[in-house]
Amino acid sequence: MNVLALLDDGVHEYTRLARPLLRALGSRHDLRIDVAPAGDGFDVGRHQVVLAATDRPLSAAQASRLRELVARGGGLIVLHGTLAAWAGPDDLFAMAGWAPVATGPESELVVRPDLSDSLTQRLDGEWKIRDELYLSEGPPLDSRILLRASWRFTEQVVAYARPHGEGWFAYVGLGHNASTYEDPNFQKLVGRLVLLAAGSTAAEAVGVGLVGYGAIARDHAAAITAVPGLRLAGVCDLSAERRELAAREWSVGTHSRLSDMLDDPEVGLVVVGTPPSAHTEPVIAALNGGRHVVCEKPFALHVEDVDRMIDTAVARKRVLTVYQSRRWDPDFIAMRDVVRSGAIGELFYMETFIGGFSHPCDFWHSHEPISGGTIYDWGSHYFDWILQLFGEKVVSVSAQSHKRVWHDVTNADQVRVDLTFAGGRQAMFLQSDIAAAPKPKWYVLGTEGAVTGEWRDEEVPADHPARVKVLKPGGAGAHEQVLSLSRRDDLGFYRNLADHLAWDEPLAVTPAEARRTVAVMEAATHSIARSGATIEVDI
DSSP states (O other), X not given: OEEEEEEOOSTTOHHHHTHHHHHHHHTSTTOEEEEEESSTTOOOTTOSEEEEEOSSOOXXXXXXXXXXXXXXXXXXXXXXXXXXXXXXXXXHHHHHOXXXXXXXXXEEEEEEEOTTSTTTTTSOSOEEEEEOOEEOSXXXXXXXXXXXXXXXXXXXXXXXXXXXXXXXXXXXXXXXXXXXXXXXXXHHHHHXXXXXXXXXXXXXXXXXXXXXXXXXXXXHHHHHHHSTTEEEEEEEOXXXXXXXXXXHHHOOOEESXXXXXXXXXXXXXXXXXXXXXXXXXXXXXXXXXXXXXXXXXXXXXXXXXXXXXHHHHHHHTOOEXXXXXXXXXXXXXXXXXXXXXXXXXXXXXXXXXXXXXXXXXXGGGGOHHHHOOGGGTXXXXXXXXXXXXXXXXXXXXXXXXXXXXOTTSSXXXXXXXXXXXXXXXXXXEEEESBOSSOOOSEEEEETTEEEEEEOSSSSOOTTSOOXXXXXXXXXXXXXXXXXXXXXXXXXXXXXXXXXXXHHOOOOSSOHHXXXXXXXXXXXXXXXXXXXXXXXXXXX
């Protein structure tokens, strides 16, 4: 799909401001973005959609060319002040049916999408953004109102889409500041408008089947039923008692065998929540049955099994992802954003910790042949975090374990894993059930500062966010800043998955990323088996 972005460096410097938006659109495999100046010479040519952000007026001839593009099934999307700058030509007004009459001063706006529309489903229910609002009485009645904002006791339309001929005209009245173009909600909406303008529509809601109805399955079921575009369609479990519980709690059909659930045409996506040692075969069976698959973490215990699953997904052209849900933890997001911003310089060293002095949990979580061992427990999250921050390949892994106190379980009491990256950077993971004195959750060093994640209580509250501090060297000592944390998006994983299935938006957790985490954990297991020997790797 070919998109022409018409930008200029006028009053608003749209060419500069729009770069994050263009990068986001360009990351999609189905879009090709060409950029041209918004002037007298632009040529629509082979492009299906025109995206415009400009302060320059539009000539009657240009308006006629754009109207012809839309009338024959193409699309025109205008951002921020473009519609005000282009007001005048009859051909443009015929498409827009509306013209802003004034603009308010720059202010923080509370933007609310119409979440019943497929174009805005799974956007945040409301978000705050600093921008300027173009004011008017509103677009024609045949418009799809997408965004609104309150303004001095009125509801102002911020974005709408309107059919014209065989195509679509769309207006998004935001875009005064650079932060708008970096906003994920803004990027998603514009991307979906581009697809709508090119004739695409959102895919139908997908029925989801759960394989295994243990404790975590309720969290999956609750998230699935709360996310538009997904619906719970069935549960499969060997236990009659758990099947009865699932039927009672969610009013869905249940199955004792996976093959029976795969015979149900209502199930288009399968969530595999069996113990880690039993992930591979159900995932492959579901993929071969033509279903998309979510696999609980850890992906598998061995890279060989991961590769079998990935190869099957590719061959069957199905979506495969892993439930790395803690990417949405607010303390991790805050720490990640600080590191990626360059605020502490170049990241070169990181220590991570989880644990305390307490008896390990029971059943398969603490039985090494089923769980994979202590490394595969919290390590599945911590190594995923680490690999999100360090861009280079892992070149060596070494690990050591202790078995000193809890002899009734087969997992180690404590494991420590050290990673070295291609550029010489280092990261360490420590999980301990025999740590009477906890270490910080994170201890991150950069060339210009540091970040720490401090547990808030004496006992490590694994499910509670840490206190994230940024420390910068100063004259008399380090300058310390405690970061404010956002509210956790408990639906983040499934919102992203639904966005991917509906609009082919980028998948948050790719199989390749999850494979790296398993490769690190498997190498660490080999190191322990060799008494802590350093394992040379290319991960």
